[in-house]
Amino acid sequence: MRTSLLAIAAALALPMILTACATDGADAPPASASARPAAVEPSIDTMKRLVKELSSDAYEGRAPGSAGEEKTLALLAAEFGKLGLKPGNKGSWFQDVPLVEINAKNVSPLSFTGGKNAISATYGPEMVVGTYRTTQPKIAVKDSPVVFVGYGINAPEKGWNDYAGVDVKGKTVIILVNDPDYETPGLTGPFNGRAMTYYGRWTYKYEEAARQGAAAAIIVHDTVPAAYGWNVVQSSWTGAQHVADSADGNAGLSSAIGWIQKDKAAALFASAGLDLNAQMAAAKKPGFKAVPLGAVKASVSFDNDLRKHMSKNVVALLPGKTRPDDYVLYSAHWDHLGRCQAAPDGDDICNGAVDNATGTAALVALAEANVKAGPTDRSQVFLAVTAEESGLLGSAYYGSNPVFPFAQTVGGVNMDALSVAGLAKNVVVIGKGKSQLDAYLDRALGAQGRVATLEPTPEKGYYYRSDHFSFAKHGLPMLYFEGGEDLVTGGTTAGMAAAEDYTRNRYHGPKDEYDPNWDWTGVLADLKLYYTVGRDLATGSDWPNWVEGDEFRGIRDKDRAGK
Known part of the structure; x- marks a missing residue:
């Protein structure tokens, strides 16, 4: 996960959380869904056992293509098998996902010459660099002209093109993170005001730079619009990286992509008289x-150790009893960063206990609860995807190669880092108001006396940072929420403190480890929500859609019209 469940409140930009908006009649709770409370309570003992196991040093941080992956896959297949679920992919528990592992070696400084002063940024503390090209053992960008392209956005429908009138072919582009109106107080503006659009994501910026022919694309790191500090960039972008394989080795992408510290970028601009x-x-x-x-x-060079391998998504099926060809999807990513930038004590395993051993364990706990409750009318699919930390690669592969057609998939829930800060009065819905699944969650929350709230920091772009986005792009409504920060014990003050502590000290670092002192009350409450929403979808007959005017509505309508 490129953000954390608790980092939602890290910036704490709003003095109070906006409460849930009223829905119109079209988005009211579906009449066909059961109003009964959950008959079976998901097991916290199962959660504790699996989170502790998956985040142990024996799994080495669960990097794709590692011994940790093999152990994770074996564990999940065994757990689903013991519950009586069926292998979901034509008799197999697994879906192959072709990846290339790239290890950058002998990385030179990123140097800038020709200005008033020579500027040099060192790999790790001041810049990170890598490549998406999967067949080049050496990358060398030498004496490449440098162009500042603002936010690096080309959005014809918005009348915005940062590349207008400039040819960047073979050049190095310097790009700002987020989109131009992220500091706007409200949610209106050319790029949705404070709410980040996909144009603000780093993935988009590299994609557009490649379309423009740039040899290298370097993003200026700025903590507030990026939503995380340099420590996260450094731990995430150094060490083994995983890239989706392609027939041409991604030859059409930029040779080098990376980030640079803001103060180094300022020195670079000053050397150019700017x-x-x-x-x-x-x-x-x-x-x-x-x-x-x-x-x-600009000049930079590095060698690459390249290794093609098949990582795997895990696909488990709980067949439906009357409409088995309708599917409800539960998703979570099983991977984390593997070995990463070492902590001061020498610990270099990014265990990923919260992110995302909790979500992975939740898949098993929810499958267990549903087995105990008995089969539903519709089939339920439990999908643990790979390489989320590398850019949603496993879910993107499933999106392009679905085991169960999206036209026959009702919708579902995505789980990415459950809150271990304690029970909260709220949950934060990522993408609230986008789909009719909100009504299912609102009813489940009502039974708990809790509420759904909007994201307090929509400029962070959380909607584009977890696996639900890969499915949404194919028209499938997916509900994604995170534990709220208004804790029953301690209120928002305690929630804010927990958010800051996790983001600074554990997120994407070696200290995201299992803690026997965690407060599991919030996890249990949220598991009950996932269970109830999924169970209602699986026992009902409705086909929830995106709201009118949503960017994904047309895809869903076209998909369902073909049925």
Whole structure:
């Protein structure tokens, strides 16, 4: 997961959380869904046992392609098998996902020459760099002209093109993170105001730079719009990286992609006679024109150890009793970062206990509860995907190669890092108001006396950072929520403190480890929500959709019309 469940409140930009918006009649709770409370309570003992196991050092951080993957796959297949579930992919528990592991070696500094002063950024503390190209053992960008392209956005439907009037083929582009109106107080603006669009995501920026022919694309790290500190960038982008394989080895993508610390970027701009802050302000305004950095040239080189391998998604099926060809989907990613930047004590295993051993264990706990409750009318699919931490690669592969057709998949829930901070009065819905699944959650919350709230920091772009997004792009409504920060014990003060502590000290680091002192009350309450929503979908006959006007509505309508 590129963000954390608790990092939602890390910036704490709003003094109070917005409460759930009323829905119109079209999005009212479906009449066909059962109003009964959950008959079976998911097991916290199962959760504790599996989270402790999956996040132990024996699993080495669950990196794709590692011994940790093999152990994870074997454990999940055994757990689902013991429950009586069926292998979901034509008699197999697994779906192959072709990946390439890339280890950058002998990384040179990222150097800029030709300006007033030579600027050099060292790998790790000041910059990170890598590649998506999967057949090149050596990458060398030498004396590449440098161009500042603002937010690196080309959005014809918005009348915005940061690349207008400039040719960046073979050049190095410097790009700002997020999108131009992320500091807007409200949710209206060319890019939805504070709420990040996909144009603000780093994945999009590299994609667009490649379309423009850039040799290298470097994003300027800025903690607030990025939603995480440099420590997260460094731990996530160093060590083994995993890239989706392709027939052409991703030859059409930029040779080098990476990030640079903001202070180094400021020094770079100063050497070109420019002020970074002034250029950042200009980039927020419509009509911004890309700025070549004069005679400045960029150079960087590194060797790559390349290894093709088949990682795997885990697919388990609980067949339905009367409509087995309708499917309800539960998803979570099983992977984490493996070995990463070591902590001061020398610990270099990113165990990923919260992120996302909790979500992975939840798949098993929910399957267990549903088996005990008895089969539903519709089939239920429990999907543990690989390589989320590498850019949602496992879920993206499933999205393009679904085992169960999306036209026959009703919807579902995605679980990415459950809250171990204690029971909260609220849950934060990522993408609230986008689909009719909100009504299912609202009813389940009502039975608990809790509420759904909007994201307090929509500028962070959480909607695009977990696996539900891969399915949404194919039209499938997926519900994704996280434990709230208004804790029953301690209120928002305690929730904020927990958020800051996790983000600073554990997120994407070696100290995201199992703690026997965790408070599991919030986990249990949220598991009950997942169970109830999934059970209602699986026992009902409705086909929830996106709300009218949503970006994914047309895809869903077309898919269902073909049925």
